[in-house]
Amino acid sequence: MSADMDRPPYLTQRPTLQEMDFNCPVCFEMLIDPTTLNCGHNLCRHCLAQWYLAGQRQSCPVCQQAWVGHPKVNINLRSLLKQFMSEKYTERWNELQKDSNLALAVAEFDRKMTQQQQLSLGTQRVFQHNFQARNLANQLFGGALAGGFCSGLCISLTVAVFAWLTLSWFNGDGSTLLVNKPVQKWSVEEVADWIGEHGEWAKQMYAGKFKEHQIDGHLLSSLQEEDLGLIVGTSIPPVHKRVLLGAIQVAQHLGVKPPKNLWEFKAVYPGKTIFFVYGIRNHPRLxxxxxxxxxxxxxxxxxxxxxxxxxxxxxxxxxxxxAPPPTLGQWCRFLPQLILCPYWLIAVFTWDWMSVHWWTSNLVLISCISCTVQEALAVKKFWSEPKLSIQFILGQVIGMLVPYFLWPLIPGFIINIWFYMTVYVDPVLTLDLCRQRAMGAQ
Incomplete structure (x- = not known):
């Protein structure tokens, strides 16, 4: 009798490799070109590409954890699958090769990731060169040249903002945006343009089909899941179908297109936008x-x-x-950050919009950093010389609420000037003010 026959059954019955779970959590099929994210989850590369292109979100579809960089194929896992499950892997691979849209999605995903890496590397080099030039200017001219640079930059930004506002004033005030028009009044071209706004994949693959079937706003308002299959075909990838169907249901529920960026939100809610910018900049907790x-x-x-x-x-x-009400865990994470560092919350929210408003988001992040430094210096000063009174608190509250009630009386052109100056010029001025205060403290 062999040694294995003498062992208990639970020691000899080991799971084989074929019994292990090698399915993608998105398509629930065998992993093809498995790509490992920072969180440790593995996905098919074409599933990851479709997920990213569907919403431009750099987060794991399983756990929603953000991933950074350009995810690569896990060659060790791929070799393991090809070696021990070659027949099933080859069958799945040949099946996917029949769909040319998957290859296009992967190519577009890799192109965008490469561009993003190059842009990030270029930005780091620019910041490094500017930092070295700033140090050299401070050493040679005692900060005078650096101050002149900041002043010149602020003047240039001011001129650019005024030119942009003048052009916008003559071209319209945003009243022609789709967010200001009910869904039932959309034309066929407007519906196709709206479909194309969900990503390059939607613009190339589905916008033309909606236009070909003459889907206007009235038909879109009553469109169901079965109708979507008749328009775009039954071979639509599940990720694409989920994104399009979700967007259509949101538009049907609201009756209008929900704002998807800062400019559309400003066109729909001009007063609320001004109030947000002023309140978050000066009185974030209130x-x-x-x-x-x-x-x-x-x-x-x-x-x-x-x-x-x-x-x-x-x-x-x-x-x-x-959305459901916040959980206890969300409140426990939110409140301490709101009390201690509210601008951190604003920075986290802004980071989520980096792919939509790259320049604007970076300026808001700079403003958050400078405002945090200013607040830290103010707390340090208050700690050494306490000066808190009822008048001060009332002044802060009144200072926040007065602009909200006065904005309807101010001409729109003046409000736009103030808005763009606050968003694009004020971060540079605040950063220079922090530098001056820090040098004064030293």
């Missing part, structure tokens, strides 16, 4: 308290779900105002 009391569903709830996310809340739920 601002979030006001949002919790008076704008909970539309503003506060989406914000807290973005800065303290949970797995069961999607972007479609936030856009359709169907």
């Amino acid at each position: 601002m979030f308290l006001y949002l919790y009391w008076y704008d909970y569903q539309d503003s506060f709830l989406p914000f807290i779900h973005k800065v303290a996310p949970v797995a069961n809340v999607s972007d479609e739920m936030l856009m359709a105002n169907r």
